[in-house]
Amino acid sequence: MGTPSAPIADFYAVVPAGGAGTRLWPLSRRDAPKFLLDLTGSGRSLLQGTVDRLVPLAGEDGVVLVTGERHVAAARTQLPGLSDDAVLAEPSPRDSMAAIGLAAAVLQERHGDVVIGSFAADQVISGTDAFEQAVREAVEAAREGYVVTIGIAASRPSTAFGYVRSGESLGVLSAPTALHAQGFTEKPDADTARAYLATGQYRWNAGMFIVRTSVLLDHLARERPALHDGLRTIAAAWDSPARDEVVAATWPGLERIAIDHAVAEPVAALGGVAVVPGTFGWDDVGDFNSLAALLPSVDGAGSKVLGDGADVVRIDSAGSVVVPGDRVVAVLGLDDVVVVDTPDALLVTTRARAQKVKQMVDALHDLGLDELL
Amino acid sequence: MGTPSAPIADFYAVVPAGGAGTRLWPLSRRDAPKFLLDLTGSGRSLLQGTVDRLVPLAGEDGVVLVTGERHVAAARTQLPGLSDDAVLAEPSPRDSMAAIGLAAAVLQERHGDVVIGSFAADQVISGTDAFEQAVREAVEAAREGYVVTIGIAASRPSTAFGYVRSGESLGVLSAPTALHAQGFTEKPDADTARAYLATGQYRWNAGMFIVRTSVLLDHLARERPALHDGLRTIAAAWDSPARDEVVAATWPGLERIAIDHAVAEPVAALGGVAVVPGTFGWDDVGDFNSLAALLPSVDGAGSKVLGDGADVVRIDSAGSVVVPGDRVVAVLGLDDVVVVDTPDALLVTTRARAQKVKQMVDALHDLGLDELL
Numbered sequence: 001m002g003t004p005s006a007p008i009a010d011f012y013a014v015v016p017a018g019g020a021g022t023r024l025w026p027l028s029r030r031d032a033p034k035f036l037l038d039l040t041g042s043g044r045s046l047l048q049g050t051v052d053r054l055v056p057l058a059g060e061d062g063v064v065l066v067t068g069e070r071h072v073a074a075a076r077t078q079l080p081g082l083s084d085d086a087v088l089a090e091p092s093p094r095d096s097m098a099a100i101g102l103a104a105a106v107l108q109e110r111h112g113d114v115v116i117g118s119f120a121a122d123q124v125i126s127g128t129d130a131f132e133q134a135v136r137e138a139v140e141a142a143r144e145g146y147v148v149t150i151g152i153a154a155s156r157p158s159t160a161f162g163y164v165r166s167g168e169s170l171g172v173l174s175a176p177t178a179l180h181a182q183g184f185t186e187k188p189d190a191d192t193a194r195a196y197l198a199t200g201q202y203r204w205n206a207g208m209f210i211v212r213t214s215v216l217l218d219h220l221a222r223e224r225p226a227l228h229d230g231l232r233t234i235a236a237a238w239d240s241p242a243r244d245e246v247v248a249a250t251w252p253g254l255e256r257i258a259i260d261h262a263v264a265e266p267v268a269a270l271g272g273v274a275v276v277p278g279t280f281g282w283d284d285v286g287d288f289n290s291l292a293a294l295l296p297s298v299d300g301a302g303s304k305v306l307g308d309g310a311d312v313v314r315i316d317s318a319g320s321v322v323v324p325g326d327r328v329v330a331v332l333g334l335d336d337v338v339v340v341d342t343p344d345a346l347l348v349t350t351r352a353r354a355q356k357v358k359q360m361v362d363a364l365h366d367l368g369l370d371e372l373l
Numbered sequence: 374m375g376t377p378s379a380p381i382a383d384f385y386a387v388v389p390a391g392g393a394g395t396r397l398w399p400l401s402r403r404d405a406p407k408f409l410l411d412l413t414g415s416g417r418s419l420l421q422g423t424v425d426r427l428v429p430l431a432g433e434d435g436v437v438l439v440t441g442e443r444h445v446a447a448a449r450t451q452l453p454g455l456s457d458d459a460v461l462a463e464p465s466p467r468d469s470m471a472a473i474g475l476a477a478a479v480l481q482e483r484h485g486d487v488v489i490g491s492f493a494a495d496q497v498i499s500g501t502d503a504f505e506q507a508v509r510e511a512v513e514a515a516r517e518g519y520v521v522t523i524g525i526a527a528s529r530p531s532t533a534f535g536y537v538r539s540g541e542s543l544g545v546l547s548a549p550t551a552l553h554a555q556g557f558t559e560k561p562d563a564d565t566a567r568a569y570l571a572t573g574q575y576r577w578n579a580g581m582f583i584v585r586t587s588v589l590l591d592h593l594a595r596e597r598p599a600l601h602d603g604l605r606t607i608a609a610a611w612d613s614p615a616r617d618e619v620v621a622a623t624w625p626g627l628e629r630i631a632i633d634h635a636v637a638e639p640v641a642a643l644g645g646v647a648v649v650p651g652t653f654g655w656d657d658v659g660d661f662n663s664l665a666a667l668l669p670s671v672d673g674a675g676s677k678v679l680g681d682g683a684d685v686v687r688i689d690s691a692g693s694v695v696v697p698g699d700r701v702v703a704v705l706g707l708d709d710v711v712v713v714d715t716p717d718a719l720l721v722t723t724r725a726r727a728q729k730v731k732q733m734v735d736a737l738h739d740l741g742l743d744e745l746l
Contacts (some may be wrong), residue, residue: 028702037647063528157380269571313740328718330399333726337707339719345701348721353706360689360703367686372701 013202014103017067017121023287026345033364105235108213117210127280138210140174146274148210151203157193181273279346344350380432387476390494392439395659399718408494470635478608481586490583502655511583514546519647524576530566554646660727
């Protein structure tokens with residue numbers, strides 16, 4: 001742990017909290033999405049962990065949450081320190097550009113041209129000092145007018161993440177490790193991912209964007225003018241009595257698009273994106289394999305338990321991932337099995353199928369069992 | 374279905390109901406042993422099914438249940454037609470010779486020298502006509518003084534059952550298919566079982582013994598005189614005010630021994646045992662594999678459900694055995710998996726490990742989790 005530092009001046013942390021996390025069903029549900037869950041056994045949800053991490057950088061009043069109306073109450077319960085102003089409720093999902101763009105426009109209305117950093121609510125990071133160092137550098141690069149992303153050192157040729165390709169040094173003295181970003185890629189196939197890693201230029205794109213509000217909004221005005229105008233209209237009314245009326249009139253018509261496609265990719269092609277290499281541990285806890293990697297082994301045989309280890313009894317079973325509910329789970333003679341026990345649904349699968357859990361969610365929907373989703 | 378026949382004269386059916394069925398944990402428990410469970414989805418427990426099968430042969434008043442005191446109340450609830458006299462409560466388990474010998478001695482006190490047939494409460498039989506025909510022949514052979522067993526046609530070289538070896542025809546006109554029994558064997562290894570089947574002489578020993586009470590008690594007096602005397606002492610007092618006192622004084626000292634070892638094997642060596650071939654389907658539902666064999670496939674891929682099939686959702690899974698509880702069970706990408714969901718314990722294993730479930734019961738005991746057993 002380093003010495004506590006002061007929050008960064010004129011910096012606001014934006015936390016988009018969305019996404020159901022269907023590959024973590026039945027742990028995650030529509031009304032209990034991934035970000036509201038404690039998936040590490042730390043006693044804090046991913047959302048709480050994200051905010052805990054950002055307060056030292058942005059200050060107690062510098063964190064803004066953007067989430068769906070249906071999750072506002074639960075989020076406020078988990079984060080009693082957030083002021084009313086610090087929660088921006090979306091009437092319906094419009095993807096990450098609208099969420100982050102809304103926060104940028106509202107914060108610019110409130111505070112003028114400031115730097116924001118967007119950090120998804122459902123990620124896990126280890127190595128606080130390295131994270132803070134990367135963000136501080138990214139803010140410095142952002143002040144120079146760049147859209148800055150933090151590129152995570154790829155520890156394996158993952159096909160579950162997108163990648164950012166880095167180039168020459170940015171040459172910003174206050175951000176010595178920052179590099180030019182040459183472009184972004186979608187999730188690659190395994191051969192492509194291995195080829196990426198062999199070059200040494202590719203890092204995982206963790207979806208962290210640090211940028212001045214004016215810079216982001218200018219890019220958006222050029223690339224997606226209708227979306228920009230809608231967000232600015234909403235932001236102008238946000239802190240006024242007209243908010244509900246304007247939101248109701250404007251929000252439903254906003255384009256659904258990810259910030260990567262709307263801004264990051266086209267701006268990278270223009271040379272306006274920088275990447276700061278992050279040396280901290282990072283995961284998006286996308287599935288039960290990913291979840292398992294975050295938990296300690298309970299038996300020296302790679303078996304993982306999210307919950308009370310005393311509730312799981314294993315015989316001739318290695319590498320299992322068990323999330324017990326309110327009963328004992330007994331596993332006999334199965335390796336790498338995944339058992340997730342919840343009050344109304346039980347999932348039994350294997351670690352090899354962790355990415356396929358969404359198929360089960362789709363099947364349950366097709367069977368009309370939406371109350372389980 | 375054949376024409377209903379009258380019950381057999383001077384014949385009593387004895388139903389020993391004991392054994393926890395630990396290989397069916399967590400479905401079976403100490404307080405909910407196998408015989409009290411509906412394991413076929415028929416709506417009737419194995420005990421009820423056994424009695425249903427015997428009433429046409431022995432009459433409404435001709436069935437006697439021998440079970441532990443702790444199970445008497447549950448058994449009476451399941452079998453409201455049984456009279457008080459028809460239930461013999463054992464203060465503690467003393468194995469099958471004491472249970473069946475007690476019934477024989479009590480019935481001889483009540484009715485003189487009659488034929489009894491012993492049929493365990495936890496077996497499943499298909500083919501009622503063939504069963505009745507076999508019992509009727511067995512009773513005829515028993516009237517001639519033989520200890521008669523019914524040998525089940527072995528459909529596979531099972532290592533889970535004992536075998537009876539048959540010889541020449543018994544030559545009893547009223548029991549035309551009855552054969553001399555040359556001896557019994559314990560559960561064999563797989564090679565031995567295959568060798569047995571190749572001879573055509575070996576059949577499964579289903580533990581069904583049909584014999585005159587006087588014949589059984591005489592054999593017992595010769596082979597195990599102390600056990601015989603104890604049982605006769607208890608039987609003499611059974612229907613008197615002295616029952617409790619005599620049982621308390623005598624029962625705890627009775628030898629624990631199976632009827633196979635106490636009588637069947639030594640008497641077979643003396644030429645006193647006959648075997649009637651049974652052509653009905655039989656199983657002792659000893660484990661989840663055995664249970665699966667009794668259930669219809671729910672998906673054309675050999676998947677079995679004991680319970681509501683709508684509570685189980687499978688993707689890329691064949692041959693599973695699922696016993697759902699009060700929640701949906703979702704199985705993704707696992708073949709031949711066994712999932713048994715009960716309110717306080719969940720078992721996940723494979724059909725290949727079905728015989729090993731007792732290991733889990735032992736492990737839970739070692740962990741001090743006896744409340745789950």
